[in-house]
Amino acid sequence: MLSLNFEELNLNRCVLAGVKAAGYTKPTPIQAQAIPIALKGRDVLGLAQTGTGKTAGFMLPILQRLITGPRGPVRALIVAPTRELAEQIYQTAVDLGRNTKIRSVAIYGGVSKGPQVEALNRGAEIVVACPGRLLDHVNDGSIDLSRVEVLVLDEADTMCDMGFLPDIRRIIAHLPKKRQTLFFAATMPNEIRVLSKEILHDPTTVQIGVIAPAKTVSHTLFPVTDALKKRLLLDLLQQTATGRVMIFTRTKHRARRLAGDLENAKYRVAALQGNMTQNRRQQAINGFRGGKYDLLVATDVASRGIDVSDVSHVINFDMPNTVDAYIHRIGRTGRVEQSGEAFTFTVPEDEVLVRKIEAVLGARIERRRLPDFDYGSFTPDTQASRSHPTPEREAPRHRFGEQALKNAQRRRRPHARPVARSTQPRPDNQNNPQGPRGRRPRWRSPAPAANPAR
């Protein structure tokens, strides 16, 4: 099953042309599992992290179904937790469906409703939506969901974390009972399990590995105090060979302030946090993706599901609140066929969560002291959790920075080196698809034409 080619999936040639244009040569494991089942019209419970290729895993069967049948009514509804994720899924629909004449529209808040209503009035067979704005349109009578044939809930666990479950249930009440449902989550907390039981009919479960962080990611903890974190980060960035780096903070305020501090230190950095307008958030993501920024400082909610390939390092400036959040964060690195590193700054109070993460990983995470860093009176405890049960899998151990360098070489990124600090203006890379350092997105086709639906 896993050695399937796209040609063997019997996709319509117009759909297959989209796959080719996107540059996909072989289905990823989740695609190889999910696509044949979804093509049969069956419900799917997909347990997969972001970065596994799950979007195409549900989009291709949707396009295949929609290529025949009526044009005009909303026939596939994809619900996602954040605007960024909705926008990405929408782009995937546009990319893969480019030869199908199937129309898609993205529906989310933070932008005006008018163009969304116009696009719906013109007719769109695929709607990718965030729950709140979708319900607004339902209540305004500007969208008719009575002819939906396929419902996708993407990152259902995130939607649950964000308190969207009541909205999801309200949306589902507007859908035909007879439909196909594809349900994706990276983790299965109890509420999600209950919801999946309620709405899936005789589903086939597809799962990529255990629900644990990607195995291509190596993890390191840096015990530190809160007051030393900023200096530690600056030293760490100086000493490490990195590509694109995502840095996570606990709050919007800390993200904004840290991005400002890094900018003052002459890093090419953008912040991504919930207080920013949708426009500015998108600019930050596009800039990070396109190579204009090397560092993205983000909060959990703002960064969920963002598809930026080739992130070499995730740095948890603040420990997340839950194991799930840790898994989501580090899902940004070590994506399809790549390896990455997760560095986490821990204060003593984080130890309980560290143990839980180690239990999920099945291995003790290495504690590191940054060489030559002035810890003052603080003595980092690099021995903590020694009493942890014997690991089933050995935690990756390496000399600091060495693995990053190897990863970089494996990815043939000649630019991989300590993040450059600019003292001079950088060339604007807006017109250079490879970005100023010759970065080329690995699997993404060139940016699609401007959104015709808005």
Ligand code: AMP
């Ligand atoms: P996703 O998990 O859907 O966010 O996808 C993660 C990344 O994998 C995206 O950049 C996709 O474009 C890319 N991708 C999806 N399917 C494939 C494939 N079959 N081969 C290579 N890359 C893929």
